[in-house]
Amino acid sequence: MDRYMIISADGHAGVPEGGYRQYLESQYHHEYTEYLKGYLPGTGAHRKSLENLGGAVFGKEVTEETEAQKEVEAGGRVGAWDPDRRIKEVEADGIVAEVLFPDGSLKNNAPFFASSKPGSYPYELQAAGARAYNRWLADFCSKQPGRLAGLAVITIHDVEAAVSEIQWAKQAGLMGVIMPASVGDSGDLPFYNHPRYEPIWATCAETALPLHTHVGSAVPDYGGLPGARLIFPTESSWFSHRPLWFLLWSGVFERYPKLKMVFTEQGSTWVPDILPRMDSMYHGLFRDIQETLPLSPTEYWERQCFVSAMFRDRTERDARHGIGVNKLVWGSDYPHVEGSWPHSVKTLHNALEGVPEEETRAMLGENALGVYGFDRKLLEPIASRVGPKIDEI
Amino acid sequence: MDRYMIISADGHAGVPEGGYRQYLESQYHHEYTEYLKGYLPGTGAHRKSLENLGGAVFGKEVTEETEAQKEVEAGGRVGAWDPDRRIKEVEADGIVAEVLFPDGSLKNNAPFFASSKPGSYPYELQAAGARAYNRWLADFCSKQPGRLAGLAVITIHDVEAAVSEIQWAKQAGLMGVIMPASVGDSGDLPFYNHPRYEPIWATCAETALPLHTHVGSAVPDYGGLPGARLIFPTESSWFSHRPLWFLLWSGVFERYPKLKMVFTEQGSTWVPDILPRMDSMYHGLFRDIQETLPLSPTEYWERQCFVSAMFRDRTERDARHGIGVNKLVWGSDYPHVEGSWPHSVKTLHNALEGVPEEETRAMLGENALGVYGFDRKLLEPIASRVGPKIDEI
Numbered sequence: 001m002d003r004y005m006i007i008s009a010d011g012h013a014g015v016p017e018g019g020y021r022q023y024l025e026s027q028y029h030h031e032y033t034e035y036l037k038g039y040l041p042g043t044g045a046h047r048k049s050l051e052n053l054g055g056a057v058f059g060k061e062v063t064e065e066t067e068a069q070k071e072v073e074a075g076g077r078v079g080a081w082d083p084d085r086r087i088k089e090v091e092a093d094g095i096v097a098e099v100l101f102p103d104g105s106l107k108n109n110a111p112f113f114a115s116s117k118p119g120s121y122p123y124e125l126q127a128a129g130a131r132a133y134n135r136w137l138a139d140f141c142s143k144q145p146g147r148l149a150g151l152a153v154i155t156i157h158d159v160e161a162a163v164s165e166i167q168w169a170k171q172a173g174l175m176g177v178i179m180p181a182s183v184g185d186s187g188d189l190p191f192y193n194h195p196r197y198e199p200i201w202a203t204c205a206e207t208a209l210p211l212h213t214h215v216g217s218a219v220p221d222y223g224g225l226p227g228a229r230l231i232f233p234t235e236s237s238w239f240s241h242r243p244l245w246f247l248l249w250s251g252v253f254e255r256y257p258k259l260k261m262v263f264t265e266q267g268s269t270w271v272p273d274i275l276p277r278m279d280s281m282y283h284g285l286f287r288d289i290q291e292t293l294p295l296s297p298t299e300y301w302e303r304q305c306f307v308s309a310m311f312r313d314r315t316e317r318d319a320r321h322g323i324g325v326n327k328l329v330w331g332s333d334y335p336h337v338e339g340s341w342p343h344s345v346k347t348l349h350n351a352l353e354g355v356p357e358e359e360t361r362a363m364l365g366e367n368a369l370g371v372y373g374f375d376r377k378l379l380e381p382i383a384s385r386v387g388p389k390i391d392e393i
Numbered sequence: 394m395d396r397y398m399i400i401s402a403d404g405h406a407g408v409p410e411g412g413y414r415q416y417l418e419s420q421y422h423h424e425y426t427e428y429l430k431g432y433l434p435g436t437g438a439h440r441k442s443l444e445n446l447g448g449a450v451f452g453k454e455v456t457e458e459t460e461a462q463k464e465v466e467a468g469g470r471v472g473a474w475d476p477d478r479r480i481k482e483v484e485a486d487g488i489v490a491e492v493l494f495p496d497g498s499l500k501n502n503a504p505f506f507a508s509s510k511p512g513s514y515p516y517e518l519q520a521a522g523a524r525a526y527n528r529w530l531a532d533f534c535s536k537q538p539g540r541l542a543g544l545a546v547i548t549i550h551d552v553e554a555a556v557s558e559i560q561w562a563k564q565a566g567l568m569g570v571i572m573p574a575s576v577g578d579s580g581d582l583p584f585y586n587h588p589r590y591e592p593i594w595a596t597c598a599e600t601a602l603p604l605h606t607h608v609g610s611a612v613p614d615y616g617g618l619p620g621a622r623l624i625f626p627t628e629s630s631w632f633s634h635r636p637l638w639f640l641l642w643s644g645v646f647e648r649y650p651k652l653k654m655v656f657t658e659q660g661s662t663w664v665p666d667i668l669p670r671m672d673s674m675y676h677g678l679f680r681d682i683q684e685t686l687p688l689s690p691t692e693y694w695e696r697q698c699f700v701s702a703m704f705r706d707r708t709e710r711d712a713r714h715g716i717g718v719n720k721l722v723w724g725s726d727y728p729h730v731e732g733s734w735p736h737s738v739k740t741l742h743n744a745l746e747g748v749p750e751e752e753t754r755a756m757l758g759e760n761a762l763g764v765y766g767f768d769r770k771l772l773e774p775i776a777s778r779v780g781p782k783i784d785e786i
Contacts, residue, residue, distance in 0.1 A: 184613065185578055185613055190618065191613075191616075191618060193618045193619050193620045193621065193624065194618050195619070220577065220578055220584075222586075223584075225583065225584060225587050225643070226586050226588070226643040226644065227586045227638075227639065227642030227644065228586065229642075229679065229682075230638070230642035230671075230674060230679055230682060231584075231586065231638055231639060231642050231643075233674055233678075233679070234638045234642065234670070234671055234674070235635075235638070237670070238631060245620075245623070245624055245627045245628070246620065246624060248620075249619075249620030249622075249624050249627065250618070250619040250620035250624075251619065251620065267670060269665075269666045269669075269670075270666055272662075273662045273663055273666045274627070276662075276708055277627070277630070277660060277662070278623075278627055280705075280706070280708075281627070285626075285731060286622065286626070289622075289623060312673075313673070315669055338678060
């Protein structure tokens with residue numbers, strides 16, 4: 001094929017205000033109404049939480065008003081909840097299929113901050129919000145069969161409920177699971193090396209649904225101190241991939257060799273910093289761990305983990321062999337304003353020009369195809385229609 | 394000169410049980426007696442804290458008994474408190490001068506866990522312990538003039554007291570300041586971007602005493618969960634250099650261009666991961682910060698920061714240009730068991746063979762000479778006697 005098959009392993013979906021109501025169990029409708037009021041400018045209630053949880057990062061650029069305006073003015077962004085519009089826009093951007101995370105914009109987050117910090121809203125409501133979002137998402141993805149791999153949001157305070165939700169997600173055709181990255185430091189949930197989470201790892205492995213963390217809210221509350229706006233994005237990547245070593249060192253990857261884990265929108269140049277350091281502990285001062293972990297950190301990584309690159313410049317391209325060309329997927333981050341849509345081909349050309357075709361194919365499509373089990377027979381004909389030609393990248 | 398002048402920018406000093414008593418204000422002598430009881434095997438009281446704070450990392454290798462035994466059997470390690478023995482042993486290891494951190498071993502930590510987590514022992518006692526340690530250290534360093542750059546331990550709950558201690562340290566001939574890396578996440582002290590710390594930054598700049606963080610206790614309490622032994626060293630580096638972006642983004646380096654900061658025994662390969670990411674925020678999505686910070690993160694780093702490499706293998710050597718050859722210092726970690734003593738020359742040869750002489754001189758001696766203001770006229774003749782020959786590295 002003279003074109004690339006590009007799969008974006010980082011897209012976002014969600015329906016605006018009120019759109020989750022029909023997917024939400026009726027006993028929570030009153031709370032949903034109250035929750036929605038928080039979105040309205042001037043009422044304040046959740047506005048502050050929103051800002052603490054991510055809005056503040058983008059400062060004035062992503063206030064609710066301007067974001068909403070941008071969505072309209074750009075004639076786009078509505079692909080967050082309109083499946084036909086979405087497919088049209090991502091195809092025009094050279095992409096054949098997508099992996100879908102929550103939080104298309106501040107206005108269509110999963111209800112009750114379901115995908116934010118555990119406990120940032122009452123646990124029971126966060127869990128109900130996750131179920132509603134997942135039902136909506138399964139519906140949304142079913143409108144474009146085989147093209148949209150939706151990831152189920154799980155909350156992790158009630159492990160038994162999380163397990164049920166993962167099993168439901170599998171039945172409903174969702175293609176992976178996203179869990180909150182932040183536990184342990186604050187709140188009342190222990191770190192991910194605690195045995196209480198074991199059934200979650202077991203169920204992801206059994207159902208073959210890859211587990212994800214996505215950059216976002218897994219940071220402490222900086223309390224609006226000087227520089228917090230910049231400290232948030234400096235640290236949020238680390239907090240998002242921190243579960244890697246809690247799972248790895250506590251033997252989760254050893255016990256569940258079929259568990260796959262993907263680290264999304266958190267950069268990838270941390271991989272060649274952290275893995276060699278972990279390997280050196282494994283082979284050096286802490287080599288007695290080899291009695292319980294027969295593989296080195298790099299070997300578990302190689303067997304079970306993936307990381308999504310953004311390829312916004314040449315940094316990740318230059319580091320790709322240290323990260324692993326077969327470990328990298330890519331995402332356009334549609335419809336986020338910081339994403340590469342609608343200029344993904346140009347962005348990828350700037351970053352990847354000169355990379356061998358085989359490697360480009362792996363990082364932009366083949367690896368994601370394998371991780372999520374997309375159907376090649378379905379996607380290749382589409383790629384031959386919408387994918388960029390080899391010399392365009 | 395046909396030999397290298399090697400300065401170890403990472404050594405440890407401390408006097409064993411009871412040795413701080415004469416340096417401790419008498420009103421704390423009773424608490425000191427109680428505190429010391431905790432060290433005795435079997436009593437338990439502080440033993441557990443000790444293990445949480447670092448002992449657990451090394452597992453059975455560094456129980457108090459075996460550590461004490463090793464000190465005796467190896468005929469070394471007593472250089473932690475014997476200045477003549479110390480100089481003899483480090484000279485035999487090719488080194489002409491050292492920078493001294495606290496905590497020579499579990500048995501001679503600064504009293505009352507003064508250099509551990511803020512609040513891990515009552516604040517007032519930690520501060521008294523820091524003062525006692527600093528007095529002892531000033532005495533210790535004065536026995537080998539110009540050879541030992543002692544770093545004052547400061548506690549940071551009482552900022553005014555910290556400022557007085559830094560001023561005292563300058564008068565007493567100490568050559569830098571070490572502060573706890575861990576604030577904000579737990580305990581009652583805010584993150585380092587809080588304006589309350591401003592007088593500390595101002596005083597370090599005025600006195601020209603470089604500020605340090607050292608790898609160690611700046612980690613959360615993992616509660617003994619599976620894998621915690623390995624999670625601790627995986628994370629402790631990050632927690633130790635985390636103050637970098639709190640100070641940088643909140644404008645501390647901008648307001649105090651003469652403030653120098655050194656990050657010790659926490660690896661150095663994180664530098665070419667983190668700085669480019671921070672630069673890209675500075676030049677990209679968050680470029681409005683340029684109104685208050687005229688320099689980019691890399692430019693502040695270049696002007697004011699240093700990092701100590703360990704050169705245990707070739708990883709840091711290969712990454713040196715990304716880190717900055719003029720930003721790297723090195724330490725033997727004497728008398729710690731995980732350090733390179735008494736095989737530093739061989740260790741450095743294995744890591745640095747083939748690196749141009751000029752670069753080797755910078756990383757092993759010249760950079761540290763500049764940071765700490767060692768006297769070249771004093772050290773060069775010693776180097777021409779004890780330093781390794783050029784072809785030995």
